[in-house]
Amino acid sequence: MNKDFRILVINPLVDGTHIALFENNHCLFEKLLPLENIIINTDLLSQVNNRKSIIVDTILSIGIDIISVNAICGRGGLLQPIEGGTYLINQKMVDDLREEKNGKHVSNLGALLANAIAEDWNVDAYIVDPVVVDEMLDIAKKTGIPSIERKSIFHALNQKAVGRSLAASLNANYHDLCLVIAHMGGGLTVGAHQYGRVIDVNNGFDGDGPLSFERAGSLPNKDLIELCFNGCKSKEQLQTETIYQSGIKAYLNIERRVELDLLWRTKSDEVKKVFDIVGYQVAKEIGKMSTVLSGNVNAIAITGDLATYDYLNQQIIQQVSWIADTYVFPGENVMLALAQGTLRVLQGMEEVKFYE
Numbered sequence: 001m002n003k004d005f006r007i008l009v010i011n012p013l014v015d016g017t018h019i020a021l022f023e024n025n026h027c028l029f030e031k032l033l034p035l036e037n038i039i040i041n042t043d044l045l046s047q048v049n050n051r052k053s054i055i056v057d058t059i060l061s062i063g064i065d066i067i068s069v070n071a072i073c074g075r076g077g078l079l080q081p082i083e084g085g086t087y088l089i090n091q092k093m094v095d096d097l098r099e100e101k102n103g104k105h106v107s108n109l110g111a112l113l114a115n116a117i118a119e120d121w122n123v124d125a126y127i128v129d130p131v132v133v134d135e136m137l138d139i140a141k142k143t144g145i146p147s148i149e150r151k152s153i154f155h156a157l158n159q160k161a162v163g164r165s166l167a168a169s170l171n172a173n174y175h176d177l178c179l180v181i182a183h184m185g186g187g188l189t190v191g192a193h194q195y196g197r198v199i200d201v202n203n204g205f206d207g208d209g210p211l212s213f214e215r216a217g218s219l220p221n222k223d224l225i226e227l228c229f230n231g232c233k234s235k236e237q238l239q240t241e242t243i244y245q246s247g248i249k250a251y252l253n254i255e256r257r258v259e260l261d262l263l264w265r266t267k268s269d270e271v272k273k274v275f276d277i278v279g280y281q282v283a284k285e286i287g288k289m290s291t292v293l294s295g296n297v298n299a300i301a302i303t304g305d306l307a308t309y310d311y312l313n314q315q316i317i318q319q320v321s322w323i324a325d326t327y328v329f330p331g332e333n334v335m336l337a338l339a340q341g342t343l344r345v346l347q348g349m350e351e352v353k354f355y356e
Contacts, residue, residue: 005346006068008117009338010055011075012109015040017051021064022339029062030335044106045098051109052116066121073342074114075334076130078103081152084133084160084198085353086341089115089125093355102132126352128341129156131205135197140292153205154189155304156198161337162303162329163193169327170299177298180289180323182282182316184306185332188212190282192289200292202285207242210281213257213306216246217281248274257305264309272311279315286320295323303329 004023011018013032020030039050059066074089077097087093089111097108111127118125133156141149159181160174166181167174175196182190187204188211202209211217219242228238251274254260264271282302290297300320302313308330317326344350 003347005070005343007339007342007346008059008069008072008114009074009335009342010072010110010113010117011334011338012051012106012113014106017055017113018335019055019058020335020339021059021069022336022343024343025336025340027335027339029064031058033058044104044109045100045112048109048112048116052113055113056117056120069121069123071123071342071346072114072118072121072125073338074110074112074125074127075107075338076127076132076157077108077110078105079130079132079355081132081134082130082355083135083353084129084156084196086126086128086345086350087353087355089118089127090355093127096355107131126342126345128338129160131156133160133198135199136201137199140200150208151203151206152198152201153203154191154198154201155183155185155187155204155332157334157337157341158183158303158332159189159191159193159198159201161333161340162301163196164340165329166299166301166327172298178293178296179299179301180286180293180297181301181303182286183332184212184278184282184302184304184312186213186305187215188217188278188282188304188306190285190289192292194293200289205243207246210285211247211278213248213260214244214246216242216250248278251277268311275309275312276315278306279312279319283316283319286316287323290320290323297324300324300326301329302326304332305330307331 007022009020016032016034018032021028033054039047079096080102093111094115097112114125131153134152136152162181163179164174167177179193181193189201189204191198191201207215208218252263286300306312307328313328345352
């Protein structure tokens with residue numbers, strides 16, 4: 001008989017902490033724990049103790065015996081490049097995150113919170129497929145300037161989780177397939193998955209590839225350089241504009257996803273024009289990644305929050321249907337993906353990995 005495992009999952013956000021308690025694949029409890037402004041406005045690392053207390057108090061308040069929890073999993077942060085998988089949180093990982101060696105981001109708190117609680121509860125703590133997963137071919141990193149290389153920063157957690165779900169629906173193993181998976185959200189990444197490894201992918205954080213909800217995507221070099229040197233904006237302002245204030249936001253003059261939903265209901269023709277642009281660029285990126293796989297594409301998947309719009313999905317599908325069948329997985333099931341990655345290790349289906 002298979003043993004049941006209880007896993008506490010932690011996903012830190014800017015204004016709160018999303019937690020969930022799973023028993024195997026079944027979610028027993030899920031809640032977004034908001035933070036007071038006094039906590040939000042402090043340095044990220046100084047938030048650990050406050051967030052930890054809120055998480056622990058919440059779990060105890062619903063009557064969960066902490067002895068029944070077998071493992072804790074936190075959202076992976078900005079670590080050094082690593083291959084995909086489930087990693088046991090160790091002191092090296094904690095030190096790198098505390099020292100912010102590879103960047104500052106709220107996701108860095110995921111492993112720190114998981115580790116702090118796990119030490120008190122005497123269980124192991126893990127992360128699964130952080131955004132820094134790097135399985136890219138060396139040639140895929142090269143650019144026209146030898147000193148500049150492309151980086152692998154993408155929605156590894158959701159892309160790999162969708163890859164496994166798609167494989168299961170095809171009665172196959174993820175590690176036996178070649179897939180192209182497009183994650184469409186605040187950022188947008190399209191990965192070439194070859195036998196369980198993402199051998200090429202656009203860097204959706206820096207804006208490489210298609211435009212997204214808030215990112216500009218790839219821009220003409222000459223125009224971008226002129227924008228940088230016209231003296232109107234500082235380096236920080238340009239970074240904010242291209243990473244957080246461009247894309248769909250700029251075209252429709254909105255700030256939040258809820259505004260996009262409202263516009264879709266009230267001014268769909270206006271939104272369709274922008275979706276046509278996004279769909280065209282995503283389809284083109286899918287085509288690029290299909291060539292990386294030499295045309296050997298078993299299936300294509302579309303996922304992320306923007307995949308909830310069927311019109312956008314259809315714009316993409318009609319352009320890539322000649323490559324392979326396309327499957328839609330709306331949303332980004334972060335909590336389940338983290339729990340499943342941990343569960344695979346606890347059940348002995350996958351070897352745990354170690355951060356070095």
